[in-house]
Structures are given as C-alpha cells and as structure tokens.
Amino acid sequence: MIVGFDWGNRFAKIMCELGIAKFSSAIGEYWDRNLENVHGEDDMIFEYRNRKGFAGSLAENESDFGSSIMGDSKAHEDALIRLLLGLHRCGDNLHFKIVVGQPISKHNPEEKTAIKQMIKGKHTITVNGITKTFWIDECEVAAEGGAAFWSAPVDGKLRIIDVGSGTVNCASLNNKRYINKDSFTLPFGMETIRTSDLNELARGIYSHTSKRWNTSDHVLLVGGVSKELLSR
DSSP states (O other): OEEEEEEOSSEEEEEETTEEEEEEOOEEEOOOOSSOOOOOTTOEEEEETTEEEEETHHHHHHOTTOBOOOSSOOOSHHHHHHHHHHHTTSTTOOEEEEEEEEOGGGOSHHHHHHHHHHHSEEEEEEETTEEEEEEEEEEEEEETTGGGGGGSOOSSEEEEEEEOSSOEEEEEEETTEEOGGGOEEESOOTTTSSOOOHHHHHHHHHHHHTTTSOTTSOEEEEETTHHHHHTO
C-alpha cells in the first residue's frame, strides 16, 4: 500500500487507498490510572520496542509531558511513533511504501538518509491492546511546503507558503522544478509564537518572504490556518 504521511506537530495526517485520517500528534508518558475516562476519539495507549505511553487526546489530558517535539528535523523516535500510529489504522496491510515530509531547511542528504534508515524495515507496535507487525519497504522524503505543489501542478513560477504549528516552509518552483535559493524554512509556527494574532503572524511571514520574493509573484497558501490567514 502506498501511503502519504504528514507528521505535523499538532495533527498527524495519513492518506492511503482507504481514505484520509487525522489524529492528535501528542505523545506522553504512561502511568496506571485509577480513574479511566474517554477523552476523545484519539485516545491511544501504545507499546513500541521498550517504550509504553499515551498518545493523541489521552496524552493531551493525562500525561504530564504530553506534547510534540517541534523543530526542523523529523529524524527522532516521536516522529516515528506518530507514523506507526497512523499505519496501525490502515487495515490489515503488511507492506507499505511511504512518502513523508521534511522541512526545507533540513531537506538534505544526511537528514533524508537518517529518516529513511529510521523508517524502513520491520516494525511491531501495539495500540489499545491490538498488536500489528508490518514492513515499510520503501520511503521517500519530500520537501514540506513544496510537496503541496504536486496536488495541482502548473507551469511557470510559483511560490508556496505552508504554515505549520512549528515552522513555516516557503517553497519556490519554476516549471515544476525547485528553486533552492528562494526556498527556506521560517523558525516559527502557530504554536511556537507568543501571540495568537493572525495579522501579526501574516506580517512576520511577509517580512521574511519579501526579502526574496516579489509582491507580484503567484503565491499559494497552504496549511491548517490557510483559510483564516487569507481572510486577513
């Protein structure tokens, strides 16, 4: 099965032939609860290798350290667990070909190799008492932001701004080829800034992109808050 996975810091998204699913990216420590409640559809208890923890809405509500590791690299175990939690939802499939994203600033051979080595191979994970073993046979690492272009490719020059919870990725393409010198990652996102004012977020993005891009450029805005930002 071919799978596209966005291991976002707020919500993880997975797309396969069965459809599209989204779940909270939070991961936290496990502990034995005296009072067990259902906090949401994303309540998950996982066991992977020698680690046991809460994930999703359960981690958000019951873990002292229930959160997401943010930054410009996805080469870490929490990101892998997010992916495996997503694959666990993909029916009884045993073999996967995966496409994941990596921020533009760290979309280099070293980071891509580290991600592929982390992902490829055999994995066994237990989620809410159900154990599944599967193999990730192939893995490709796309540039965050730029990957959105391929959902509706066009000729000519195009800029893409992908506003995430931890970073903002700004990609430039010309006739379906990346322009590296005009593509970059901004080290802030919706959940790493001290204000919730979208006007100020838009101003911050513009102050950086205007150094390399022109106001007449064709720009696409994507990401979880794209509609809200466009209304500003």
